Amino acid sequence: GAVVSQHPSWVICKSGTSVKIECRSLDFQATTMFWYRQFPKQSLMLMATSNEGSKATYEQGVEKDKFLINHASLTLSTLTVTSAHPEDSSFYICSARKRGVGVSRPQHFGDGTRLSIL
Amino acid sequence: AQSVTQLGSHVSVSEGALVLLRCNYSSSVPPYLFWYVQYPNQGLQLLLKYTTGATLVKGINGFEAEFKKSETSFHLTKPSAHMSDAAEYFCAVSGDTGRRALTFGSGTRLQVQP
Numbered sequence: 001g002a003v004v005s006q007h008p009s010w011v012i013c014k015s016g017t018s019v020k021i022e023c024r025s026l027d028f029q030a031t032t033m034f035w036y037r038q039f040p041k042q043s044l045m046l047m048a049t050s051n052e053g054s055k056a057t058y059e060q061g062v063e064k065d066k067f068l069i070n071h072a073s074l075t076l077s078t079l080t081v082t083s084a085h086p087e088d089s090s091f092y093i094c095s096a097r098k099r100g101v102g103v104s105r106p107q108h109f110g111d112g113t114r115l116s117i118l
Numbered sequence: 119a120q121s122v123t124q125l126g127s128h129v130s131v132s133e134g135a136l137v138l139l140r141c142n143y144s145s146s147v148p149p150y151l152f153w154y155v156q157y158p159n160q161g162l163q164l165l166l167k168y169t170t171g172a173t174l175v176k177g178i179n180g181f182e183a184e185f186k187k188s189e190t191s192f193h194l195t196k197p198s199a200h201m202s203d204a205a206e207y208f209c210a211v212s213g214d215t216g217r218r219a220l221t222f223g224s225g226t227r228l229q230v231q232p
Contacts, residue, residue, distance in 0.1 A: 004161070034220075091159075
């Protein structure tokens with residue numbers, strides 16, 4: 001159990017294009033999903049916390065208008081990179097926490113999306 | 119505030135040898151600690167976690183970690199390395215009740231030599 005599906009796994013597109021990445025919890029409900037960004041050979045950096053039915057909470061330095069997050073249901077969160085540029089190229093990973101109480105509940109990660117902007 | 123320090127960005131061991139990956143944390147509240155493994159171009163898979171109770175935690179694939187509060191450490195070990203253990207390992211902490219996200223260490227790449 002606790003499977004998180006992320007789609008697409010790889011995207012190559014031209015500069016100026018907007019790209020949408022989906023994160024789905026397949027067998028559980030997730031009131032909270034997280035979006036991370038990972039540069040080559042580096043750790044994961046939290047971009048934003050996505051809460052079902054409310055606005056996402058962005059980390060300092062992350063542009064809200066650049067990285068649009070929507071968490072419309074208990075099983076789906078989307079990240080849209082608007083007007084993407086080469087510096088947005090990165091590996092984006094989502095995670096989801098099962099509905100419930102307690103910060104000790106582990107996060108379950110998707111397989112990530114490699115975004116390459118030409 | 120919380121942070122994680124992983125000593126050694128690269129660790130190389132021989133197949134069958136002991137694996138030791140080091141993790142030290144800083145947290146203003148009692149921490150919840152996690153170890154994740156990442157294979158190339160994939161997401162993260164939970165190896166084990168410490169919340170409360172027994173300080174020696176056993177995880178998947180033969181890994182275990184010991185929470186030592188006095189040393190603020192949560193080192194990951196495995197008695198005998200397999201080739202399939204080669205991957206990136208991340209230690210993470212969560213404990214700030216106002217922040218449910220994880221804070222990750224910089225990662226340690228484990229190489230297993232035949």
